[in-house]
Amino acid sequence: MATDRLTAEIEARTRLVVLSPHLDDAVLSCGALLARLRPRTPVTVATLFTHSGPPPHTLSARRYLRQTRASDAERLYASRRDEDRAVLDRLGVSWQHAGLPDGLFRRRQRQGAGRRALARGVPELDHVYPTYRLHLSAGRISDQDAGTVRQVADVLSELTAPGHALVLAPLAVGGHVDHLLVRTVAERSRQRVVYYSDFPYNQEYDVDPAFTRRHALVRCDWESGLDDKAELIRGYRSQADALFPRGSIPRAPEVYLLPDESAGATP
Structure with missing residues (x-):
């Protein structure tokens, strides 16, 4: 499919709001498109999950810190925020870190004193997603995360008021809960949404066909730039080596899924 439909979707609105779960997702999945839009359309990249938390950390979190050669989570995320600002400033787009x-x-927000005491020795008992593989990347939003869903919805509402904005949201390819949570908020909003396929996870996993059918979405590949x-991706120095351990970044088209007007999809 030609990129004309995507360009038309963007130009039909006065501005573009890109929802980025983490401090690199927007550029990983949409960097070429953002570079092309820079002189033509007002763009805001809103990154939702931009901070860590105090120790003690779970085993999965400690493994992530080792993977990124970081000894302190707060310093790592401060560096990640700096990297994101630098890349997005270079692209000439506005940015917001939701914090x-x-x-x-x-x-977890609510738990008894006994559980809190045990969590000092077993941090997994204190966390919404105790493990990466069984919880954080399992494609299910925990009931304990209802407050986070509301916070993300508030951020989106503020960013899109007044209306006439087009929202780019992740497809949550690969099942990471943070991506799924952002997709869910965008899906429930009354905004016009185009979904982007999460790179590099889409090199290994497929798009959820049930979600695509439910919203009558059609694929558009973007190859310019x-x-x-x-x-641009290497500007995220703390993440690039962990994401691409072989040293090379695949040259893959950016993939967007748009509402199929012929199917009678609604904004």
Whole structure:
């Protein structure tokens, strides 16, 4: 499919709001498109989960810190925020950091004194998503995360008021809860939404066909500007080596899913 439908969707609105779960997702999945839009459309990249949390950390969180060669979570996330600001400033787009804790570090809000005491020795008991594989990347939003859903919805509402904005939201390819949570909020909103396929996870996992059918979405591949995208991604120095351990960043088209007007989809 030609990119004309995507360009038409963007130009039909006065501005573009890109929802980025983490401090790199927007550029990983949409960097080439953002570079093309820079002189033509007002763009705001809103990153939701931009902070860590205090120790003690779960085993999964400690593994992530080792993977990124970080000894302190707060310093790591401060560096990640700096990296994100630098890349987005270079692209010439506006940005906003919502300040919510990353899923690896989100804690339960209500629990008894006994559980809190045990959690000092077993931090998993204190966290909404105790493990990465069984919880954070399992494609299910915990009931304990209802407050986070409301916070993300408040951020989106503020960003899109007044109306006439187009929202880009993740498809949650790969099942990461933070991506799924953001997709869910966008899906429930009254905004016009185009979904982007989460790179690099879409190199290994497929888009959820049930979600695509439910919203009558059609695929659009974006290939303009891909030659410069790897350099943008490498601006996220703390993450690039962990995401691409072989050293090379695949040159893959950006994938967007748009409402199929012929199917009678509604904004």
